Amino acid sequence: MPPFVTFLTDFGLQDDFVGTCHGVMKRIAPELEIIDVTHGIRPGAVLQGALVLANTLPYMPPGVHLAVVDPGVGGPRRALALRDREGRLHVGPDNGLLLPAAERFGGVVEAHEIANPAYALQPVSRTFHGRDIFSPAAAHLARGVPIEELGPPLDPDALVRLDLPEPEIGQSRIRATVLVVDRFGNAALNLTREHLERIGVVPGMRVELAARGERYHAVAARTFADASPGDLILYEDSYRNVAVAVSRGSAAKLLRVREGSELLIQVDAP
Amino acid sequence: MPPFVTFLTDFGLQDDFVGTCHGVMKRIAPELEIIDVTHGIRPGAVLQGALVLANTLPYMPPGVHLAVVDPGVGGPRRALALRDREGRLHVGPDNGLLLPAAERFGGVVEAHEIANPAYALQPVSRTFHGRDIFSPAAAHLARGVPIEELGPPLDPDALVRLDLPEPEIGQSRIRATVLVVDRFGNAALNLTREHLERIGVVPGMRVELAARGERYHAVAARTFADASPGDLILYEDSYRNVAVAVSRGSAAKLLRVREGSELLIQVDAP
Amino acid sequence: MPPFVTFLTDFGLQDDFVGTCHGVMKRIAPELEIIDVTHGIRPGAVLQGALVLANTLPYMPPGVHLAVVDPGVGGPRRALALRDREGRLHVGPDNGLLLPAAERFGGVVEAHEIANPAYALQPVSRTFHGRDIFSPAAAHLARGVPIEELGPPLDPDALVRLDLPEPEIGQSRIRATVLVVDRFGNAALNLTREHLERIGVVPGMRVELAARGERYHAVAARTFADASPGDLILYEDSYRNVAVAVSRGSAAKLLRVREGSELLIQVDAP
Numbered sequence: 001m002p003p004f005v006t007f008l009t010d011f012g013l014q015d016d017f018v019g020t021c022h023g024v025m026k027r028i029a030p031e032l033e034i035i036d037v038t039h040g041i042r043p044g045a046v047l048q049g050a051l052v053l054a055n056t057l058p059y060m061p062p063g064v065h066l067a068v069v070d071p072g073v074g075g076p077r078r079a080l081a082l083r084d085r086e087g088r089l090h091v092g093p094d095n096g097l098l099l100p101a102a103e104r105f106g107g108v109v110e111a112h113e114i115a116n117p118a119y120a121l122q123p124v125s126r127t128f129h130g131r132d133i134f135s136p137a138a139a140h141l142a143r144g145v146p147i148e149e150l151g152p153p154l155d156p157d158a159l160v161r162l163d164l165p166e167p168e169i170g171q172s173r174i175r176a177t178v179l180v181v182d183r184f185g186n187a188a189l190n191l192t193r194e195h196l197e198r199i200g201v202v203p204g205m206r207v208e209l210a211a212r213g214e215r216y217h218a219v220a221a222r223t224f225a226d227a228s229p230g231d232l233i234l235y236e237d238s239y240r241n242v243a244v245a246v247s248r249g250s251a252a253k254l255l256r257v258r259e260g261s262e263l264l265i266q267v268d269a270p
Numbered sequence: 271m272p273p274f275v276t277f278l279t280d281f282g283l284q285d286d287f288v289g290t291c292h293g294v295m296k297r298i299a300p301e302l303e304i305i306d307v308t309h310g311i312r313p314g315a316v317l318q319g320a321l322v323l324a325n326t327l328p329y330m331p332p333g334v335h336l337a338v339v340d341p342g343v344g345g346p347r348r349a350l351a352l353r354d355r356e357g358r359l360h361v362g363p364d365n366g367l368l369l370p371a372a373e374r375f376g377g378v379v380e381a382h383e384i385a386n387p388a389y390a391l392q393p394v395s396r397t398f399h400g401r402d403i404f405s406p407a408a409a410h411l412a413r414g415v416p417i418e419e420l421g422p423p424l425d426p427d428a429l430v431r432l433d434l435p436e437p438e439i440g441q442s443r444i445r446a447t448v449l450v451v452d453r454f455g456n457a458a459l460n461l462t463r464e465h466l467e468r469i470g471v472v473p474g475m476r477v478e479l480a481a482r483g484e485r486y487h488a489v490a491a492r493t494f495a496d497a498s499p500g501d502l503i504l505y506e507d508s509y510r511n512v513a514v515a516v517s518r519g520s521a522a523k524l525l526r527v528r529e530g531s532e533l534l535i536q537v538d539a540p
Numbered sequence: 541m542p543p544f545v546t547f548l549t550d551f552g553l554q555d556d557f558v559g560t561c562h563g564v565m566k567r568i569a570p571e572l573e574i575i576d577v578t579h580g581i582r583p584g585a586v587l588q589g590a591l592v593l594a595n596t597l598p599y600m601p602p603g604v605h606l607a608v609v610d611p612g613v614g615g616p617r618r619a620l621a622l623r624d625r626e627g628r629l630h631v632g633p634d635n636g637l638l639l640p641a642a643e644r645f646g647g648v649v650e651a652h653e654i655a656n657p658a659y660a661l662q663p664v665s666r667t668f669h670g671r672d673i674f675s676p677a678a679a680h681l682a683r684g685v686p687i688e689e690l691g692p693p694l695d696p697d698a699l700v701r702l703d704l705p706e707p708e709i710g711q712s713r714i715r716a717t718v719l720v721v722d723r724f725g726n727a728a729l730n731l732t733r734e735h736l737e738r739i740g741v742v743p744g745m746r747v748e749l750a751a752r753g754e755r756y757h758a759v760a761a762r763t764f765a766d767a768s769p770g771d772l773i774l775y776e777d778s779y780r781n782v783a784v785a786v787s788r789g790s791a792a793k794l795l796r797v798r799e800g801s802e803l804l805i806q807v808d809a810p
Contacts, residue, residue: 002300004296004300006289006293008286008289011723012580012723013283013553013578013579013580014578014580014722014723015578015580015592015722015723016548016577016578016580016592016595016596017722018576018578019546019548019575019576019577019578019596020577020596020599022575022576023546023575023577023596023599023600023601024599026544026573026575026600026601027599027600027601030542030544030601033296035289035292035293035296036289036292037286037289037290037293038283038284038285038286038288038289039283040282040283040284040285040286043723043724044788052285052286055286056286056289056290056293059290059293059294059297059401060293060296060297061293061296061297061300071764071788072765073763073764073765074762074763074764074765074766075763075764075765076765125777125778126762126763126775126776126778127763127764127775127777127778128777128778131599131778132778182284182285182287183281183282183284183285183313184313222344222396223343223344223345223396223397224341224343224344224345224397225342225343225344225345225346226344235396235397236396237395237397237398238395238396238397238398238401238402248314248341272570274566274570276559276563278556278559283553303566305559305562305563305566306559306562307556307559307560307563308553308554308555308556308558308559309553310552310553310554310555310556322555322556325556326556326559326560326563329560329563329564329567329671330563330566330567331563331566331567331570452554452555452557453551453552453554453555453583454583492614492666493613493614493615493666493667494611494613494614494615494667495612495613495614495615495616496614505666505667506666507665507667507668508665508666508667508668508671508672518584518611
């Protein structure tokens with residue numbers, strides 16, 4: 001089996017950033033195989049990147065998990081190589097991006113700062129550490145370089161952590177936050193099905209949504225197929241987040257929400 | 271030679287859907303090689319997906335051909351694994367998506383519903399069968415699992431078929447439909463060169479186009495290089511469809527047409 | 541090590557063009573490995589393609605470097621296969637696209653027109669030579685077909701060359717041109733750090749920019765991290781071009797510039 005490197009960034013595919021990183025990794029380790037998780041994270045959106053990474057890595061083969069969403073490039077933030085409890089390796093900036101994913105595999109058991117110039121591309125640019133630091137580190141790890149070769153150990157408890165927005169669950173009302181909007185306009189919330197059940201919402205029930213001061217009628221559904229085209233539905237998405245969708249339409253457009261937007265959910269008056 | 275899986279969807283590349291399916295397949299069959307045909311099919315556009323698939327699979331190495339454009343996910347539509355007369359395997363939803371391509375290889379000789387839970391990701395989500403049903407099925411087939419293992423046989427004549435729009439060919443006029451618009455704004459029609467010849471149009475001749483109530487002068491050309499920048503041309507595209515283009519411009523923007531739009535073509539009065 | 545083919549085009553990823561070329565290459569040479577440099581070159585932008593290719597190929601493993609930005613497809617422009625002084629092979633149209641990259645490796649030492657029908661897909665379409673001529677040629681070269689098999693030799697000095705825009709360096713003022721705008725809105729100029737130093741601009745100094753008749757204050761910086769969000773900065777980008785950026789914003793939007801736009805730079809009055 002080839003050594004796998006999975007790769008997630010906010011680089012987009014319009015420019016050469018992703019292709020250049022592929023080239024850098026292949027020069028170092030021609031035998032490695034790269035799986036592009038996505039490069040469509042919104043530029044600089046560390047929280048979105050962290051959530052998508054945590055959702056998707058359980059579907060990826062074990063290997064090295066490279067992720068770069070790095071608005072602090074060139075500043076004092078550290079470059080990290082981590083090992084999780086299941087032995088997967090994570091490479092990326094110390095801005096919280098890697099930790100929610102590592103926690104899916106039991107948490108970080110070993111952390112190193114990537115600091116050894118022998119494993120970077122020289123000279124290191126000030127603005128493209130994806131190419132000059134992170135990709136080379138991932139490729140060397142995939143070749144079998146021991147993680148401790150990359151630089152000094154760090155205390156896993158001292159790594160930068162993100163604040164994940166928490167929902168407010170009331171008696172009959174939930175205040176939620178949109179975490180991720182996908183290309184279909186489906187908006188995933190910081191809620192699970194269990195949160196909905198706590199205010200008594202189960203599939204088939206009508207609910208009221210409020211976003212940006214406007215109110216909408218929606219229905220809690222199991223799947224798109226339960227709804228008519230144009231219906232607003234609340235459902236458990238494929239990563240087990242509660243999400244809002246419009247059957248054959250865009251919920252994000254209808255509700256005019258995006259990542260970080262607030263959404264109120266309550267049982268619809270009968 | 272590695273077992274090839276070709277992969278076409280309407281997932282886009284902004285989100286992680288495609289990458290997650292790659293991961294799922296690689297976990298099941300690390301040795302398989304995935305060729306991404308395109309993931310830019312318009313969301314839910316089954317007909318566009320079917321036509322692009324039929325146009326492109328003849329250029330792909332034989333293997334498993336996975337395609338997911340699936341607006342009915344979670345509803346009663348069946349999941350299919352097909353074998354065509356040349357031995358290629360096709361995996362996707364039973365909504366007509368796979369059949370025009372299979373017909374390029376002699377038609378469907380064996381059809382099975384994908385129903386065996388041993389070859390799906392458990393638990394199967396209600397909204398992402400690309401990840402949970404279709405990708406695993408394709409990967410298992412690529413590994414050599416016999417198609418009949420996936421589920422009960424189906425009558426190939428009972429599969430869902432698409433209605434392809436037919437052109438109306440008159441004495442001196444053709445009513446055509448735009449099938450696909452590409453990034454250059456070129457609009458492929460449901461016509462072949464033979465259709466044009468039936469109303470007497472051959473390269474070098476001037477024609478009149480009408481779209482959305484407006485009329486345009488165009489020229490039947492062999493290639494872009496026969497036209498001056500800005501000229502509207504009618505030509506046989508690389509998949510042997512008649513298409514409309516603007517040399518170094520966008521025909522779709524100029525004519526304000528998109529998939530499904532009507533276009534009238536007639537010989538230009540001299 | 542597998543034979544590598546790197547691949548750069550203006551095809552975009554919305555359509556099947558890139559996927560189809562992958563399929564064509566894999567049918568001819570299943571063992572080759574394709575690295576997609578980028579397919580986001582602006583349609584028909586030969587100069588942008590040439591610059592991105594020259595910037596990125598030094599990061600790619602040696603092999604066959606396929607590039608297609610080809611607004612003259614179907615016309616008289618020739619198809620080329622080149623060998624550079626370091627032994628890398630370059631395939632693409634004779635419109636200047638390949639030469640700046642080949643010069644990074646010592647220049648062209650051998651040139652052939654791709655003309656042998658045995659190494660093309662028959663029948664050759666008039667509009668998609670990427671699929672029918674260039675991809676097959678690249679795949680055959682990757683398999684080890686000698687370059688002279690592809691067609692007659694050409695004089696390297698007779699190849700089409702691009703005019704690269706030259707900056708005007710005055711006593712205290714530089715007139716520069718935007719070469720490439722990336723997804724972050726960073727605008728790379730036809731300048732190096734040495735050009736800036738000739739008018740006395742060094743990191744930390746304030747400069748005045750003028751674009752489209754408007755003036756802006758900016759600061760010469762080493763990296764984004766030296767600037768506050770919203771600041772306009774002038775910096776050396778990761779390919780060693782001077783570029784303009786807005787920290788956590790888009791310089792191209794702020795200045796309303798795009799490729800080919802002029803920009804005046806001068807030392808800011810104190």
